[in-house]
Amino acid sequence: MTDYRAVMDLVLKGWSVRQITASMGCSHSTVQKVRKVLQAEQITTTAQIAGLNDEAVAVLFHDGRSTGQGVFVPIDFDSVVKARTGRHKTTLQVLWGKYTSTPALPGQRYYSYERFRQLVAQHVDATGVTARIVHAPAHTMQVDWAGTKMRLFDPTGGRPR
DSSP: OOOHHHHHHHHHTTOOHHHHHHHHOOOHHHHHHHHHHHHHHTOOSHHHHHTOOHHHHHHHTOOSOOOOOSEEOOOOHHHHHHHHSSSSOOOHHHHHHHHHHSOOOTTEEOOOHHHHHHHHHHHHHHHTOOOOOOOOTTTSOOOOOOSSOOOOEETTTTEEO
8 A cells, every 4th residue: 555645745855756656666657646636735845744634645545446335244253164174064155155145134245255265264264273184294195085995006015005
């Protein structure tokens, strides 16, 4: 996110557009936008910039993109984690379907499937409910196999196991 206060300060100090873009990591159009706002609002001193609160700066440089508006239906993370643990794991797609079938209050929206997955992953990372299988590489072979029995061949003994 661009620090508009710092860019305004550098514009007032007389820095060139290239110097500002190089030091602040912003685009040329951002610097031009700041110059237009400074001229339109008749801001000529750093004291005037310091007098602006964060809301005033946000209003001056609002880009028109919408933010996450509205209230979302809360996710019951405990039931999601419970459904994902144990022997029979429910897929996130099915859990999202159950989530979207829960009743919503007026004005509430449901998270998209992608956002639902992200929030569940963040919750799992934050609570540490994962269990990692630790083993020494090449010491044992661990196979998760469903179907007919897998045949193994012992290369040192030359016979199947």
